[in-house]
Amino acid sequence: MMSLIVFLSVVLVLGILYMIFRVSSLVGVAKAKEGKPDSANTVNAALFVVFMILSLVGFFWYSFTHFKSYTLPVASEHGVRTDGLFWTTMWVTVVAFVIISIVMFVFLYQYRYQPGRKAKFYPDNHYLELTWTIIPAIVLAVLIFTGLKAWTDITGKAADDAEVIEIVAQQFAWTARYPGVKDQTLGKVNYKLIDNFGNEFGLDLTDKNSFDDFKSLELHLPKGKEILLKIRAKDVLHSVFLPHFRVKMDAVPGMPTQFKFTVTKTTEEMRKETGNPNFNYELACTEICGRGHFSMRMPVIVEEEAAYNSWKAAQETWLKQNPNYLKKVPDALKEAAEIKAGIQKDPGAGVAAVTE
Numbered sequence: 165m166m167s168l169i170v171f172l173s174v175v176l177v178l179g180i181l182y183m184i185f186r187v188s189s190l191v192g193v194a195k196a197k198e199g200k201p202d203s204a205n206t207v208n209a210a211l212f213v214v215f216m217i218l219s220l221v222g223f224f225w226y227s228f229t230h231f232k233s234y235t236l237p238v239a240s241e242h243g244v245r246t247d248g249l250f251w252t253t254m255w256v257t258v259v260a261f262v263i264i265s266i267v268m269f270v271f272l273y274q275y276r277y278q279p280g281r282k283a284k285f286y287p288d289n290h291y292l293e294l295t296w297t298i299i300p301a302i303v304l305a306v307l308i309f310t311g312l313k314a315w316t317d318i319t320g321k322a323a324d325d326a327e328v329i330e331i332v333a334q335q336f337a338w339t340a341r342y343p344g345v346k347d348q349t350l351g352k353v354n355y356k357l358i359d360n361f362g363n364e365f366g367l368d369l370t371d372k373n374s375f376d377d378f379k380s381l382e383l384h385l386p387k388g389k390e391i392l393l394k395i396r397a398k399d400v401l402h403s404v405f406l407p408h409f410r411v412k413m414d415a416v417p418g419m420p421t422q423f424k425f426t427v428t429k430t431t432e433e434m435r436k437e438t439g440n441p442n443f444n445y446e447l448a449c450t451e452i453c454g455r456g457h458f459s460m461r462m463p464v465i466v467e468e469e470a471a472y473n474s475w476k477a478a479q480e481t482w483l484k485q486n487p488n489y490l491k492k493v494p495d496a497l498k499e500a501a502e503i504k505a506g507i508q509k510d511p512g513a514g515v516a517a518v519t520e
């Protein structure tokens with residue numbers, strides 16, 4: 165009832181405002197004298213110029229005083245390149261924006277109504293039209309093709325020795341899967357094998373490469389080595405976002421995606437650069453994926469390659485953590501699986517093979 169009254173009052177007030185506007189404009193028409201311009205015409209035209217000056221000053225003031233709060237330090241090789249592309253595009257569009265704004269508002273003032281001045285009929289000018297078509301076309305083509313080149317490099321084939329890591333998204337957490345240190349190859353997965361008892365990756369245990377894979381809830385990355393992130397989603401759309409590395413790629417159910425990049429600064433180095441001893445990289449979900457979306461973040465730790473390798477070697481394999489899945493391993497591979505997963509010591513090769 166109350167909302168109905170509020171609604172009707174709003175309609176009534178709008179109706180009254182409309183009637184006042186109609187009456188005043190009709191009075192204006194009745195009072196106007198032929199050929200004498202309204203002084204409000206010049207005032208309005210001048211106000212447009214004032215508006216333009218204030219807006220442009222505000223625009224540049226805001227952009228420069230808050231510059232640091234919307235740019236993050238960059239920590240990847242391709243990030244420097246994409247940042248360069250971003251700022252080139254930004255400057256080209258800012259210059260075009262300023263020129264268009266000035267011309268638009270100054271012309272409004274310059275060509276306001278004045279008695280005795282008639283508009284000139286100027287149907288077309290081929291040179292003018294060619295100029296304002298060809299120049300923007302060339303500039304846009306250069307911007308688009310340099311961007312496309314960068315994109316094909318990022319999403320292209322990774323180096324053979326690249327560090328392959330799988331990122332799996334689900335409502336509302338990220339899980340990483342690393343190839344084990346013994347075979348350095350991710351085992352096969354099949355979404356049909358995903359279950360509620362522990363096989364969250366859908367690991368295919370008939371593939372011997374899966375025996376030493378391990379799971380991590382932190383994303384550890386080596387500095388200076390090419391990394392290939394293989395990304396998939398188990399339920400809805402998510403998106404991998406590593407802002408400092410300028411990495412952003414959607415995680416799509418049923419359609420694996422990937423992104424390759426090389427990190428250039430360790431967490432420690434970034435702490436020194438930012439002057440923040442608590443600095444940490446993070447992986448955030450940047451696709452609204454449900455009500456727990458805000459909590460979908462994963463700590464990221466970047467180390468020198470040696471430290472990274474020793475972290476990897478210290479991790480327990482997935483199969484060792486879920487030994488009841490040994491029954492899914494074909495009989496012929498069972499012993500190899502136990503050795504590779506670190507459940508049983510390798511009797512043939514001795515201690516060296518286990519600690520390798």
Ligand SMILES: [Cu+2]
Nearest residue numbers: 402449453460
């Ligand atoms: Cu998400």
